[in-house]
Amino acid sequence: MTTLANVKIDREFWKDYLSTQGSQLPHLDDVKDVTDRVIRVMGGNPGEMQLQGTNTFLLGTGKAIILIDTGEVRMPVWIQRLVEILKERDLYISHVLLTHWHGDHTGGVPDFIAYDATLENHIHKSHPDPGQNDIEEGQIFAVEGTTVKALFTPGHAVDHMCFLLEEQNALFTGDNVLGHEFTVVEDLTLYLQSLDIVAAQGFIIDYPAHGVEIENLPAKLKQYIRRAREKLIYSVLLDNWLNRGQNLNTKSGLSTREIVSQIYGDIPQRLLQSEIGPSTVEILRMLADTRKVDFAIQSGTQRWFINKGRQVV
Structure with missing residues (x-):
């Protein structure tokens, strides 16, 4: 992992x-x-x-x-x-x-x-x-x-x-x-x-x-956790891009399952479908809305990759 x-x-x-x-x-x-x-x-x-x-x-x-x-x-x-x-x-x-x-x-x-x-x-x-x-x-x-x-x-x-x-x-x-x-x-x-x-x-x-002092730590933690997950997901895609010599194409993108696997390792399919997968896709879509990442459909699978024009580290 x-x-x-x-x-x-x-x-x-x-x-x-x-x-x-x-x-x-x-x-x-x-x-x-x-x-x-x-x-x-x-x-x-x-x-x-x-x-x-x-x-x-x-x-x-x-x-x-x-x-x-x-x-x-x-x-x-x-x-x-x-x-x-x-x-x-x-x-x-x-x-x-x-x-x-x-x-x-x-x-x-x-x-x-x-x-x-x-x-x-x-x-x-x-x-x-x-x-x-x-x-x-x-x-x-x-x-x-x-x-x-x-x-x-x-x-x-x-x-x-x-x-x-x-x-x-x-x-x-x-x-x-x-x-x-x-x-x-x-x-x-x-x-x-x-x-x-x-x-x-x-x-x-x-x-x-x-x-x-923070009077509502649970609410603050939700903000922090979401920000940390955004950075982690982006970093997985950036890592993938850098490891491929920055020669980006649709084949070098990662599926949602591959992104989750790199972050969490092997997880049960039930957990992937019910919790981690949907939250990961939500963050990926947010990153796509801000043009930090992009995606392409290949053989019926949505694959995500870094938007070369909007690199953020």
Whole structure:
């Protein structure tokens, strides 16, 4: 089965787009008590890819609290804000949970350890760096009034974790789902699988690592899943075209069944006809309406291929 792990993302286009959107993003307070057990502390690092900056979170209702993510390297404003909260409210951190390895989520770790060296043994991350603790799927982290469960969701990054706050049926989605627009991914196939896993859980509230809180996560996930499937289907057709040396003709196109097979492998005919096939055709038609793909009928079979004049990566 084709994994399409190397699907190219036009990051420069995305950065330009987000740069123009920056002035339209809603203001987020530097520190906010989001609920009685969730405090958001902004990382102080707004930018094209970070939106208003990295959202880091303190969880708990007692003196011991859990920290999710640590902001960016060389951003002293984040650790200053964090230390101020800890001192003002007489709190201490029992666990540091990192959603993934990207620098705007892990860069604050050295500043954090410099503040309290004992915390070096309390840092948790999937695929941990030396000296860090691993996070297992389903692992529970608990403090007074708060139970957090780890959910492995690779795709945006190979080590990406989401964290469920059981008391609120809320999810901390890291960079898998953002408060504004869409994220970029390393592995589109894994990412789509992770979105499907999250969608099946029925979480309602989302605290993303960038942007505003999402009050209707199921609706947001439908948007994300459709966008990811569009990109994945297009990438299968692009892969087929590139593998044939860009010598495009109707014979080099793929049928719906062949597209589905490359994405999902062999699936039962019933599932193909009732669910996956129709949704794939719907997306293909949408891509055809925007002239990104085209099709031809050959021997009674509709075969799809890239529109050479409208290549989109």
